[in-house]
Structure formats: structure tokens, C-alpha cells
Amino acid sequence: MNILEPEPERTLSQSHFQKISLALADAFDKISELSHKNREGKILAFKKNKEALADEEAKFNGQNKLHKKIVREIMTSRKDTFTIDIEDDIDSILDSLANTKHSKIPVYEKNIDNIIGILYVKDLLISAKERECNNIDIRNILHQPNCVPETKHVKELYNSINSKKDELFILVDEYGGFSGIVTLDDLMYEIKGISYDKEIKNSKITKIDDKNFIVKGFLTVSDFNKNFRTNIEQGDYDTLSGYIIDQLGQIPDDNENIEINLENLTLKLIKIDNRRIEEIHVCIAN
Template sequence: MTRYPVCDSDKDNIIGVLHLKNLLKESKNTPIDQIDLRKIMNEPLFVPETILTDELMSYLKKSHNQLALLHDEYGGMVGIVTLEDILEEIVGDIEDEYDESYVLIERIGDNVYEADGATPLHRFNDYFGTQLESADVDTIAGYLLTELGEFPEENEQASIEENGLTIKTLEFDNRRLLKVGVSYINENDRPAKERFKEDEAAAEAEEAADEAEETEGRD
């Protein structure tokens, strides 16, 4: 955890949120015990404990916060929730990235791909030649949902356009995003080796068809 609530005399009196990187940066010039936390902390985001997860996710995105403080009906603090907490509930466990037998990304048609929601961003980037980055999520499902800023309905296909790709929700299970659809906005952006394989396969198919016709003609 890199963000911490700052309270003033009482745990119910939260006055800000301190990011560890801001503290470390300030400590280069000022001794830790002399740092004025009020000068380097951020405004806290307070939400009622009854808030729905999709609404909370929208609040976090719009306010550029990664952490929210939950309060009860009397104004007392009851807990902390982070964007990472929410996304972990949706995405679920990530497969071992060294398990080569588990197919994370599959090409299922002409410029049509399916990616497991748990695909780590670095593997997604390696496959598609993209540079998707996030300091808060590790998977393509987490990235997509963060960019959308809300939870789509299970039968709804919501999409974003990033790095020359259209990335969309495909399959949910109990609010978890299991499958992500991917396609290149411009088909010519697909890897050259992939297009070459298609052309080669098409040429082989055409050659086979010609040979079949010649054989039939001789018969």
C-alpha cells in the first residue's frame, strides 16, 4: 500500500491522504520528523459505506483518486477501499505468467482476437506491440475497466480505443470480466509477419484449388 490516510487527533477526523512517493521526495530535503504532512498530502475522498461499486469506481476515476474513505450514517470512519481492491474482485486470480500451457491471447479470425481478462499488461503489450501502462492495475481487464470508469452490464459490450486498438468487454461471470475482445483499428497495423502468413496461406489455398481443377480436367 502506498497511500495512507492522515488524521488529526482522532481516527474519525481524516484531513488528507499521504502518498508514500511524496513523503520520500520531501525527505530528500527535510528530515522525516520535520516534514509538514499538510503540505504534501492530497485531499481525501469521502464516500458513504452504502455506495455501489460501479458508482465508487466512477468517483475514483473522475476525481483522479485511487483511495476512498468510507463513512457511516453518523460520519464515523468505517474503512478504506482502493481501486485495486475493486478490480481484484472483478478480475480474480491471475494465471501464472510462466505457465505456457495456458493460452492468454488467441487469434480467432481475421483481425479478431480474444484475450483472457487476467492477461498481464506486459504480455498484452508484447503480443500487440502496444504500450498500455497503469500504475494501479496489472491486467488487461483491470486496464479496460479503469479506462471505462464504470461496470458495463453483463450483456453490454463497452469499448475503448487505445494505441491503435479497439478493446472491448466480451464475457462476464458474476461481475468479473473474463474475456476481452481486441481488433486493430487499421488492419494494416497488424504485425507484418501475421499478414504474411495470411497471404502465404491464401496463396497455398489458391494453388491447391488450381491443382484440383487440373486433376479434374485430366479425369
């Protein structure tokens, strides 16, 4: 009967054990490093996704507000619109045109609610060259006005534009009266954030230095909010001068010294003509 002798017990030498331990430690370090990098990658990806979502949300909110905004909110009101009475003699019309930078002028008959056409200044100048001024009949060179309801949405009006000839729109209220104007420049500024006619836009705000500006009273509240990052709410006014009158509760006299604090701004009335606020000094606080 053969008895199998047990195999001798196998043991690891210290050198082998150290090699295995070092290999395992190295492998663990690599796994930990990969895990750490993977975790960092996930965190970065999460942050990027979060930022992307925030950008998309901001764009969505902006587009949503734009879809709701109507042209009345961005218009130049009738009292701040330069207009011409068709019954005025040609000399007085030419004199008034010499003091304005506008190239397209609404023309009314009898009363300002009855806009009968748009006068292109270049057409008047051409007619003046071709014949004597007294022989010019302005009715013959008027362009048909583009009349739109003041409640029309900004984006809807912009999308309806067929050509750059549609540069001036006459806004009418619910009773058919003239309430103000909107230009192609106003629409492009709202839709794309760019100005079609930078000279007109910049003429409303004159920069003195980084903290001081001269602002025209007919600047719309919407444009003022954009340029100075304020949050003036819409009310029974469309322009900065209208907002100031609303805050004062009265129309200021020509010689009054008035300052109004608005968030981080100080508004000082520097030019009042016939109780009309023409210019405001805007100072940004430190």
C-alpha cells in the first residue's frame, strides 16, 4: 500500500511578496488616478452642461419676452416725433428741416392724428433743384405711410418687413389716432441687438466719461434700461422724460434744479424748454 507523502508547503519569499505588493499598489494608484480623473471629468461636464442650460434658459426667457413685447413699448411717442403740417408754407417747412437730422418726416393735415404721408427729405431737395421752391407741391412727393396698430408684436412687425424701404412705421391706437413711430433701427435693436443707424442711436446718449452721460429726454425707457442696466417698469409713459414727470408728479418749470436718484444713478435735469425735459445728466455712482 503506497502512502502519498504530502507536498511540501509552498511559501512566498519576502522578495516575491514585495514585488506583488508593489504591483498591486501601483495598479491601485492607477485605478485611483483614473477614478479621480473620471470624477473631475464628470464634474467639468456637469458644470458645462449647467452653464449651457443657463444660457439656453436665458435665451428662451429673452425670446419669450421678445414674443410678448409690442411696438408701443419701443416707439417714439407722438409728442416727441418731428412732424410737418401740410398747410405750412414751403419756406417754414424748409427752415424746420434745416434744424433736424431726420430724413423721413410724417406729414399731417388738419390735426396730428391725420397722417397723410411720409416726406423724404431727399425728394424735397430734388424737387427744389428742379423748380422754384414756391412751385413745389409736397402732396405730389409724399410716400404712403406704413400704418400699424401700436399693439402689434415687435417680432411680428419685423418679420413682415419686405425691404429696407420700410424704415418708418406710423403707430395708431385703438381709436385710429396717431400714437407714435417705430423705425427699422428700433426693430433691429430689439431683435438682434444691433443698430441699423448708429448715428441716430448715439445721438440720444452722449458719453462725457465712464460715469457721466448726457441723455435726451425722448430716449425710450426700454433703451435707457438697456444702456444703463436699470429696471424702470413700464407705466403711463414711454420716454425718460415721461418717467421723470411721473416720478415728480408734475411738469417741471424751465428754471427748476431737479435731481432724481434711480438705483445707482443720479439724474439731473439740465435742459428744460417750455416745460419740456430736453436733456438729462446721468451720473453713475461709485
